[in-house]
Amino acid sequence: MSSPALELNNVSFRYPGAAEDSLRDLSLKVERGSFLAITGSNGSGKTTLCKLLVGLIPNYIQGKTEGSVFVNGKDALAQSIGELARQVGFVCQDFENQVLCPSVLQEVAYGPVNYGLANYGELRDKAIEDCGLAEFRDSYVWQLSGGRVHLLALAGTLALTPDILVIDEPTSQLDAGNAEMVYSVLRRMNREEGKTVLVIEHNPDIIARYCTACVKMEGGRLAWSDTAENGAARLNAEYPPFQKRQRSGEEPGGDVLLELRDLWAGYRDLKEEPVPVLNDFSLTLREGERVAVTAGNGAGKTTLLKALAGQLKEVSGSFIWKGEALDYPAWKKRVRGRAAYVPQNPALSFLKDSVEKDISFAMGSAADGAKVRELLENFGLSRLSGRDGRLLSGGQMRKAAIAIGAAQSPRLLLLDEPTSGLDAASRRSVMEILMKLSDPGMACVIATHDRAIAESWADREIALDRQDS
Secondary structure (H helix, E strand, O other): OOOOOEEEEEEEEEOOOOOOOOEEEEEEEEOOOOEEEEEEOOOOOHHHHHHHHOOHHHHOOOOEEEEEEEEOOEEHHHOOHHHHHOOEEEEOOOHHHHOOOOEHHHHHHHHHHHOOOOOHHHHHHHHHHHOOOHHHOOOEHHHOOHHHHHHHHHHHHHOOOOOEEEEEOOOOOOOHHHHHHHHHHHHHHHHHHOOEEEEEOOOHHHHHHHOOEEEEEEOOEEEEEEEHHHHHHHHHHHOOOOOOOOOOOOOOOOOEEEEEEEEEEEEEOOOOOEEEEEEEEEEEEEOOOEEEEEOOOOOOHHHHHHHHOOOOOOEEEEEEEOOEEEOHHHHHHHOOOOEEEEOOOHHHHOOOOOHHHHHHHHHHHHOOHHHHHHHHHHOOOHHHOOOOHHHOOHHHHHHHHHHHHHHOOOOEEEEEOOOOOOOHHHHHHHHHHHHHHOOOOOEEEEEOOOHHHHHHOOOEEEEOOHHHO
16 A cells, blocks of 8 residues: 655644744645645645645754654655655745746756756646746746746746645636636646645635645644535635625726826837837826726736836836826836835835834834834734744735835835735735725725625726737
């Protein structure tokens, strides 16, 4: 009888400086050929479990580890990351940090080349094709949207053909079409090539359609284990879908805060030729309104937010701020201190060694202990105030990043995929926080693939399409 693909026995783990264990006496067995979804609230230990399975714990992240972990019947805690990487492929939540090379071709070939695999070209090309990146095989990473970078990270993992795939939030920052493609690839790897697949997933529909089993974690332990179909039903019962907002059809918000006219935004290629992402685009934002910007990957959602925040170089058009027309260089100066941009990768928001210090820094001269503590309490971050934001779970990190943006008291709050990677409870919590943040003098704009959020939170939805790009 063959050993399980993955087996954990009475495993506990505590991060350095943490007051509590992130994993608590956890036991789990994953049979070969399984397609397992692991769900649970943010901070329940899902990402910590992934790091343990691929050797980041204890080889890279030091802490207190107890219990035993076996991968393909061998002691994983006694193996190096290099030894485990051929057995367990991993795409992490913070996927941009595992992309190392400047071009798509180099990135996908990186693993096979470094392991000396003679057929690295064949493995590279198959992974690129499987992940729908053939059109971008000659592109540079910086030319890709955030969603396509996620697909690139998955392609780099598939190129090593590991027996086990561990994917932390495989559809994070992906539109519905790309999410379908990613899971179709994973299902094919599972059914046709017999790979064991473990995904961190919150979407009950995806779990029911693609997975064979589902477990839920709470407080570092297993709360329950069930079939995928039954697990999805339990999740739907626990977290009912959002209700759609009834919009009156009247112009939302107050006075006009900003008008964009004839916006062009893009970048220059290696030949210094301009490449448009947004072209001849116009937009009006009003005080107090909530706007959702939706589109597929690469349509320009992030580009729009960065242009509004004054963070791009290649931009032209007219920015009319409360009636005053400005070109882009003047807008970049005017918007300082008036716009807060929270990026797709929330880890980029942290500059200090604790969440409390980051929020205080964001408040600037207005900071005082009482205000910082109040904001931490409003965001449910009080018990995490002393933790380094970069070491939080994905959902906790995103909530803390939004809190840092709100701490700047902006007139424009710009959130790029604010619910990406959040479980149902945390997603609802974030939306409730955003509702509370609504200010008569502030416009809030989110870029999202989350249809439920666009329909339940926003006053207005702007759908970008390829004609804008």
